[in-house]
Amino acid sequence: xxxxxxxxxxxxxxxxxxxxxxxxxxxxxxxxxxxxxxxxxxxxxxxxxxxxxxxxxxxxxxxxxxxxxxxxxxxxxxxxxxxxxxxxxxxxxxxxxxxxxxxxxxxxxxxxxxxxxxxxxxxxxxxxxxxxxxxxxxxxxxxxxxxxxxxxxxxxxxxx
Numbered sequence: 001x002x003x004x005x006x007x008x009x010x011x012x013x014x015x016x017x018x019x020x021x022x023x024x025x026x027x028x029x030x031x032x033x034x035x036x037x038x039x040x041x042x043x044x045x046x047x048x049x050x051x052x053x054x055x056x057x058x059x060x061x062x063x064x065x066x067x068x069x070x071x072x073x074x075x076x077x078x079x080x081x082x083x084x085x086x087x088x089x090x091x092x093x094x095x096x097x098x099x100x101x102x103x104x105x106x107x108x109x110x111x112x113x114x115x116x117x118x119x120x121x122x123x124x125x126x127x128x129x130x131x132x133x134x135x136x137x138x139x140x141x142x143x144x145x146x147x148x149x150x151x152x153x154x155x156x157x158x159x160x
Contacts, residue, residue, distance in 0.1 A: 044158030046098065047081065047133025050151055051141035052125045060119035061089035068117050073139035077118035077125035079132045088116045095134065095157045100150035110144045113160065128152055 059077075062068035069075055076095075078088040092115050097106035120127045120135045127135050129152055138147070145153045 044094070044156045045133075046154065046156055047079070048129065048131070049076075049095070049097075049134045049136055049141070049153050049155045050128040050132055051136045051138050051147060052077070053138050056118070056124065056137065058124065059117050060122050061086065061117050070115050073137055074112050074114045074143070075117045075137050076114040076140060077120040077122070077127075077135040078116045079120045079127060079134055081131075081133055082116075083119055083121075086119075091116045092160050093134070093157045094160055095136070095140070095144065095155050097144040098154040098156050100145065100153045102149040105146050105149040105153060107144050107146070112140055112143050114140050133157070 056069065056075075057066070058064045059068065076093070078084075078091075082088050082091075092113055094111055094113055096111045100106060114134075114136060118125045118135075120132060125135050132152070134155065134157065136144075141147055141153075144155075
């Protein structure tokens with residue numbers, strides 16, 4: 001054991017036990033770590049989402065190519081904020097429902113992974129509200145929210 005560590009962090013207590021001593025300069029760091037552990041953190045961006053139903057073709061990314069859709073039907077259309085002049089085509093995002101106007105709409109703890117296949121500004125996947133971040137397929141939306149409670153939800157999303 002190094003002498004620096006022994007001199008600054010450890011001392012023998014009165015009864016002979018070894019006790020960890022934390023310098024006062026480290027108290028702030030430990031306090032911040034404790035607060036971070038209690039309140040957690042957001043690891044992604046926050047936005048809004050709605051859903052759309054079939055027909056899902058044609059798309060702005062891949063036209064009429066049906067192979068663009070994942071087998072699990074978890075896909076989405078990108079709102080203008082993430083469209084990136086079409087560079088978002090094929091990107092995948094982790095998405096979870098944060099809240100909605102109707103309490104209990106979100107499926108707690110459910111996180112899905114969706115692939116961007118369209119632009120939300122197209123007539124096929126038109127968003128219900130201007131400024132929507134992502135328009136999910138009906139299947140994707142129903143996995144994270146109760147569609148009969150709300151048609152627009154607040155989401156957290158992160159590119160994978």
